[in-house]
Amino acid sequence: xxxxxxxxxxxxxxxxxxxxxxxxxxxxxxxxxxxxxxxxxxxxxxxxxxxxxxxxxxxxxxxxxxxxxxxxxxxxxxxxxxxxxxxxxxxxxxxxxxxxxxxxxxxxxxxxxxxxxxxxxxxxxxxxxxxxxxxxxxxxxxxxxxxxxxxxxxxxxxxxxxxxxxxxxxx
Amino acid sequence: xxxxxxxxxxxxxxxxxxxxxxxxxxxxxxxxxxxxxxxxxxxxxxxxxxxxxxxxxxxxxxxxxxxxxxxxxxxxxxxxxxxxxxxxxxxxxxxxxxxxxxxxxxxxxxxxxxxxxxxxxxxxxxxxxxxxxxxxxxxxxxxxxxxxxxxxxxxxxxxxxxxxxxxxxxx
Numbered sequence: 001x002x003x004x005x006x007x008x009x010x011x012x013x014x015x016x017x018x019x020x021x022x023x024x025x026x027x028x029x030x031x032x033x034x035x036x037x038x039x040x041x042x043x044x045x046x047x048x049x050x051x052x053x054x055x056x057x058x059x060x061x062x063x064x065x066x067x068x069x070x071x072x073x074x075x076x077x078x079x080x081x082x083x084x085x086x087x088x089x090x091x092x093x094x095x096x097x098x099x100x101x102x103x104x105x106x107x108x109x110x111x112x113x114x115x116x117x118x119x120x121x122x123x124x125x126x127x128x129x130x131x132x133x134x135x136x137x138x139x140x141x142x143x144x145x146x147x148x149x150x151x152x153x154x155x156x157x158x159x160x161x162x163x164x165x166x167x168x169x170x171x
Numbered sequence: 172x173x174x175x176x177x178x179x180x181x182x183x184x185x186x187x188x189x190x191x192x193x194x195x196x197x198x199x200x201x202x203x204x205x206x207x208x209x210x211x212x213x214x215x216x217x218x219x220x221x222x223x224x225x226x227x228x229x230x231x232x233x234x235x236x237x238x239x240x241x242x243x244x245x246x247x248x249x250x251x252x253x254x255x256x257x258x259x260x261x262x263x264x265x266x267x268x269x270x271x272x273x274x275x276x277x278x279x280x281x282x283x284x285x286x287x288x289x290x291x292x293x294x295x296x297x298x299x300x301x302x303x304x305x306x307x308x309x310x311x312x313x314x315x316x317x318x319x320x321x322x323x324x325x326x327x328x329x330x331x332x333x334x335x336x337x338x339x340x341x342x
Contacts, residue, residue, distance in 0.1 A: 021253045034254045044256060052251040081222035081248055083191045083263050084204045086214060093253045114329060114337035123205075124330040131323035144333025149325035152200075153301035156318045156326065160294050163314030164284040170277075 003063060004105055006112050009054035009074070014041040016071035017054060024095040028130060052078045052092065055112060057105050065099060072097045075109045077116075080126070089117035091127035110143070128156060172233060172273045176282050179224035179244070181216055184208035186241040187224060194265040198300060222248045225282050227266065227275045235269060242270045245279040249290065259287030261297040276309065298326065 009017060018038050025031045044051045057073030064070050073096035080090045091113060096105045117125045129136050137147070148154050159167075179187065188208040195201045214221045227243035234240045243266035250258045261283050266275045287295055297315075299306050311317075318324045329337060 025254060030254070036252075036254060036256055040256050044251065051249055051257055076251070076253055078249075078251055079221055080250060080260065081214065081246070081262060083187075083211075083222075083246055084195060084200075084206065086206045086210050087221055090250065092251055111337055114334050117329075117334060118338040123334075124328050125334055126326065126328050128324045129327050131325050137325075137327075140327055140329075143329070143337055145327050145329050146333075147325050148328050149319055154298045154326045155301050155320065156296065156298050156324050157310055157315040158294050158296050158318055159284075159310070159313060159315045164288060164292075164295055167277075167281045167284045167313060168288055170281065 004057050004059045004072070004100075004103075004108075006055055006057055006108060009045070009056045011042055011046045013054070013056055013071060014038045014045070016056065016069065017041055017074055017076075019069070020071070020074050020095055020097070021093060023097065024093060027095075028133075052076050055109065057096065057100075057109065059100070065097060069097075072100045073105050073109060075113055077113060079120070079122070082123070085123040087120065087122045089113065089120070089122040089125045091125060094127070106139070172229065172270070172275075174227050174229050174242070174270075174273070174275055174278070176225055176227050176278050179215065179226050181212050183224075183226050183241060183244075184211040184215070186226070186239065187211055187244055187246075189239075190241075190244055190265050190267070191263065193267065194263060198303075222246055222262070223286070225279055227270075227279055229270070235267060239267070242267045243275050243279055245283050247283050247286070249292070250296065252293070255293045257290060257292045259283060259290065259292040259295050261295055264297070280313070 015038055018041060022031060022034050025034045045054060054074060054076045056071050059070050059072055065072055076093040077089055077091045080088045082088050114125055185208045192204055195204045224244055224246040226241050228241050235242060245261060246263040247259055247261045250260045252258050264276060264280060284295060
């Protein structure tokens with residue numbers, strides 16, 4: 001599959017992006033956790049204060065998917081900050097539809113992202129991966145990634161809205 | 172003890188640099204700190220700010236034994252969950268040892284939660300080192316959930332040479 005292009009996502013892509021987000025969530029066995037809507041994606045990605053950046057993989061009409069889609073992969077990222085080393089590129093989601101895997105599309109997306117990271121003065125690219133997701137872990141390790149949870153002991157925590165409200169009410 | 176929590180300003184960056192190093196020493200990784208107040212000033216203010224921070228300040232008469240009145244900080248930024256939307260990520264939370272146990276950490280974090288609430292964030296995320304018992308207890312008491320334990324998420328990083336190698340392969 002040499003015929004695919006990677007480009008910056010545009011407002012018209014939000015419905016494809018949401019479709020792919022849901023497919024990836026299904027793969028991660030957490031499909032009913034996707035609460036985001038096309039409207040949210042539009043406002044949060046293309047409004048006054050973008051919370052994310054997105055690139056999409058586009059194939060020509062003649063290579064469309066079984067369901068008739070031409071947007072067959074995406075990566076969503078944003079910039080974060082490490083007080084020790086400065087700007088980082090954080091990869092939030094990265095997905096290629098099953099029928100398009102094994103053609104190097106995932107590798108090209110990752111290369112494009114790392115190129116963006118270097119160009120924008122980011123010292124590292126970070127992301128999280130589920131420990132049971134062996135194919136993804138192998139894919140990243142083959143390319144020189146480190147698992148900071150294993151190597152340094154970092155654990156990710158969340159505090160949900162209810163508990164956040166409690167915190168602000170107590171102040 | 173009287174203290175105030177306020178938004179950080181460029182002139183606070185020298186004190187933040189000092190406290191970042193104190194926190195890195197506590198986390199047993201001081202040699203990983205590569206940036207100074209210059210980068211903090213450049214990256215934290217202006218139209219392309221990559222992070223925000225709050226400062227905890229005490230009056231002159233309660234200054235530290237080394238003469239500091241800025242005794243704690245919280246550094247945070249916005250991230251995006253493709254499942255739920257806007258998230259506030261608290262990267263650093265630190266109070267100098269001689270000022271602990273007086274509600275300063277709690278107040279800093281509540282103010283981060285407040286900012287997150289104003290921006291319609293659905294959750295707050297943070298990372299803690301697995302051996303850091305005092306911090307783990309502090310966050311668990313506020314309703315934090317360990318996503319690494321619960322869902323198996325690991326932090327992955329592409330850094331330095333690995334990142335450059337990836338980027339150089341880009342078309």
